[in-house]
Amino acid sequence: xxxxxxxxxxxxxxxxxxxxxxxxDLQMPHGExxxxxxPNGSGKTTTIRMICxxxxxxxxxxxxxGYDIARDTDQIxxxxxxxxxxxxxxxxxxxxxNIDFVARLYQMPKRRQKVDETxxxxxxxxxxxxxxxxxxxxxxxxxxxxxxxxxxPKLLLLDEPTAGVDPQARRDFWDEIHHFASQGxxxxxxxxxxxxxxxxxxxxxxxxxxxxxxxxxxDIITASGLFTFRGEGDxxxxxxxxxxxRKGVDYAAYFGAALHISGHDRDxxxxxxxxxxxxxVHWEEVRPSLEDAFIAxxxxxxxxxxVHA
Amino acid sequence: MMxxxxxxxRIGAIFVKELVQMRRDRITFAxxxxxxxxxxxxxxxxxxxxxxxxxxxIHVEEQTPIVRTLLQALETSGYYDLVLETPDPxxxxxxxxRGDVAFVISIPAGFTERxxxxxxxxxxxxxxxxxxxxxxxxxxxxxxxxNRALRHDLKGSLSPLxxxxxxxxxxxxxxxxxxAITQYNIVPGLLGVILTMTLVMITGMAMTREAERGTIExxxxxxxxxxxxxxxxxxxxxxxxxxxxxxxxLAAHFLFNVPFAGSLWLxxxxxxxxxxxxxxxxxxxxxxxxxxxxxxxxxxxxxxPSLLLSGFMFPFRGMPGWAQMIGEGLxxxxxxxxxxGVMLKGASFGDVQDALVAMSIFTAIAVGIAMxxxxxxxx
Numbered sequence: 087x088x089x090x091x092x093x094x095x096x097x098x099x100x101x102x103x104x105x106x107x108x109x110x111d112l113q114m115p116h117g118e119x120x121x122x123x124x125p126n127g128s129g130k131t132t133t134i135r136m137i138c139x140x141x142x143x144x145x146x147x148x149x150x151x152g153y154d155i156a157r158d159t160d161q162i163x164x165x166x167x168x169x170x171x172x173x174x175x176x177x178x179x180x181x182x183x184n185i186d187f188v189a190r191l192y193q194m195p196k197r198r199q200k201v202d203e204t205x206x207x208x209x210x211x212x213x214x215x216x217x218x219x220x221x222x223x224x225x226x227x228x229x230x231x232x233x234x235x236x237x238x239p240k241l242l243l244l245d246e247p248t249a250g251v252d253p254q255a256r257r258d259f260w261d262e263i264h265h266f267a268s269q270g271x272x273x274x275x276x277x278x279x280x281x282x283x284x285x286x287x288x289x290x291x292x293x294x295x296x297x298x299x300x301x302x303x304x305d306i307i308t309a310s311g312l313f314t315f316r317g318e319g320d321x322x323x324x325x326x327x328x329x330x331x332r333k334g335v336d337y338a339a340y341f342g343a344a345l346h347i348s349g350h351d352r353d354x355x356x357x358x359x360x361x362x363x364x365x366x367v368h369w370e371e372v373r374p375s376l377e378d379a380f381i382a383x384x385x386x387x388x389x390x391x392x393v394h395a
Numbered sequence: 396m397m398x399x400x401x402x403x404x405r406i407g408a409i410f411v412k413e414l415v416q417m418r419r420d421r422i423t424f425a426x427x428x429x430x431x432x433x434x435x436x437x438x439x440x441x442x443x444x445x446x447x448x449x450x451x452x453i454h455v456e457e458q459t460p461i462v463r464t465l466l467q468a469l470e471t472s473g474y475y476d477l478v479l480e481t482p483d484p485x486x487x488x489x490x491x492x493r494g495d496v497a498f499v500i501s502i503p504a505g506f507t508e509r510x511x512x513x514x515x516x517x518x519x520x521x522x523x524x525x526x527x528x529x530x531x532x533x534x535x536x537x538x539x540x541x542n543r544a545l546r547h548d549l550k551g552s553l554s555p556l557x558x559x560x561x562x563x564x565x566x567x568x569x570x571x572x573x574x575a576i577t578q579y580n581i582v583p584g585l586l587g588v589i590l591t592m593t594l595v596m597i598t599g600m601a602m603t604r605e606a607e608r609g610t611i612e613x614x615x616x617x618x619x620x621x622x623x624x625x626x627x628x629x630x631x632x633x634x635x636x637x638x639x640x641x642x643x644x645l646a647a648h649f650l651f652n653v654p655f656a657g658s659l660w661l662x663x664x665x666x667x668x669x670x671x672x673x674x675x676x677x678x679x680x681x682x683x684x685x686x687x688x689x690x691x692x693x694x695x696x697x698x699x700p701s702l703l704l705s706g707f708m709f710p711f712r713g714m715p716g717w718a719q720m721i722g723e724g725l726x727x728x729x730x731x732x733x734x735x736g737v738m739l740k741g742a743s744f745g746d747v748q749d750a751l752v753a754m755s756i757f758t759a760i761a762v763g764i765a766m767x768x769x770x771x772x773x774x
Binding site: 135138139140141142159160163164168170172173174175176177188191192 | 608609610611612613615616617618619620771772773774
């Protein structure tokens with residue numbers, strides 16, 4: 087086994103004439119939690135599916151847990167846990183039957199005991215005979231996580247596991263992810279939530295099937311080359327429409343009552359603000375948020391796409 | 396609620412949406428045209444309730460002008476196709492049991508002499524009457540065919556013989572189903588029809604369900620090999636097939652008093668292979684269909700010719716050659732030969748061997764296609 091949990095080079099996936107993934111290199115060490123970000127359709131799910139053997143790469147090669155992703159899919163499936171974006175356990179089986187099915191497929195020793203324990207840890211022992219389809223969104227996600235981690239995989243691939251789940255359930259979910267990571271599990275999780283991205287050791291940002299940037303949260307904010315100013319006060323409400331489109335303003339958005347404007351040229355932004363300086367708006371420079379950075383990255387990727395198209 | 400201009404606009408919106416969705420489901424769209432065309436062709440050209448050219452064996456112990464006249468009349472009637480001549484009268488039973496011929500016609504030695512002497516010699520027709528519909532017309536016309544033929548030859552001094560009653564006695568042995576009870580033929584056949592309909596459809600749907608609900612992604616992400624998935628998925632339905640077989644066989648015996656002349660074990664062997672063939676086909680359909688609805692439509696597309704071209708509803712031998720060729724490719728055709736052969740005719744292993752082999756080949760091909768088409772990935 088190499089020192090890396092995931093080591094893929096030049097992964098390309100085409101569906102007909104559409105290129106979903108376009109040359110992805112990913113080197114992920116053991117034991118870390120990485121966030122996989124990017125707009126819808128950027129190729130996150132396709133990349134994850136190629137890593138765990140659910141899709142054959144059109145081009146490129148690589149290893150997952152040291153196993154060749156094209157040839158050794160059986161071994162990869164045995165030692166990874168993959169949680170699909172859409173709940174894909176059996177709604178017409180009970181919670182217990184679902185767990186038991188997974189335990190049987192992985193030929194777990196002391197199966198009954200293992201199933202009991204899993205249900206106990208999930209807190210679903212008293213509901214074990216209900217149909218899984220009747221569970222709420224948050225519980226379905228927890229059931230799925232429990233089911234895909236039962237066989238103690240070395241690598242956990244989670245595809246937007248918390249989409250549509252309430253904040254408390256999301257927080258609990260992330261506590262569990264970090265719990266698994268503390269036991270040495272490697273976790274790659276795709277998400278659209280910025281707070282979740284900030285809980286990751288590293289972030290990989292994908293756009294149009296390519297990795298646009300990767301690194302620590304702070305690295306990505308720096309890499310975005312963005313400067314952000316925050317305006318507060320009564321006069322700020324009508325300002326966004328006016329400031330959008332001004333030279334130097336890439337992006338203007340409200341965060342509650344405050345207006346954030348961002349751009350790549352600090353002096354230009356300041357001159358725009360200077361012109362708008364009025365008594366009832368107070369401006370200060372703030373650290374760009376990860377979201378600011380991403381929207382800037384996305385806008386740039388979009389512009390590149392248009393240039394190349 | 397008011398019915399106004401708004402109503403027609405809304406109906407129009409729904410109409411257009413429905414039209415677009417209908418067109419987008421390719422298999423459904425194709426079926427809407429393919430099924431009527433298929434029905435037109437099958438009902439219009441393939442089905443014939445007055446079967447002609449039925450294979451007939453003759454056992455003739457003398458060659459005289461009169462015998463030749465009789466045989467020629469049989470041929471020209473269009474009902475009998477004299478395919479072989481058997482020197483051994485004991486052979487006829489076997490020919491009929493195997494289904495090689497539908498009739499054996501025997502003309503004994505001395506027939507002509509006794510006919511001329513006015514002794515009304517016997518002329519024997521042994522018929523495979525297991526399917527009354529297939530044999531009855533030919534049998535009913537036999538007397539008239541012979542009489543008309545002899546009318547030409549019996550002239551001059553022989554003319555008194557041409558008067559009624561006929562100068563010979565036509566003896567008919569309708570074998571296997573002498574009372575021409577339709578149920579004897581239908582009920583065993585129904586076993587095949589029931590197995591085809593349910594097994595192809597439910598296996599087709601069982602696998603498609605995983606794709607339709609998205610659970611296939613989960614199944615593929617876990618360590619299960621295609622052959623394991625296939626066997627695991629199919630086995631419960633094989634159990635369903637076993638229960639259906641038991642019910643139909645019990646009903647055949649107690650409710651319809653269908654005779655059981657042959658070996659139960661031989662029949663069960665046939666049922667086993669037939670069940671496998673249908674399950675494998677259902678699995679193959681599930682690798683083609685994208686929804687359970689489509690799996691059902693594919694099943695229907697297969698079921699319709701099975702029903703019409705297998706010899707279940709209409710006599711197999713009444714169909715034109717091309718239809719028989721299609722029929723030979725359907726497992727139900729071969730299963731009907733086995734189930735009717737074993738139950739009604741007491742057919743032996745050797746008699747149904749060809750049908751068993753044909754079903755096995757079909758099964759092997761269906762399994763092969765299913766394995767090739769079953770994808771281990773989501774590609």
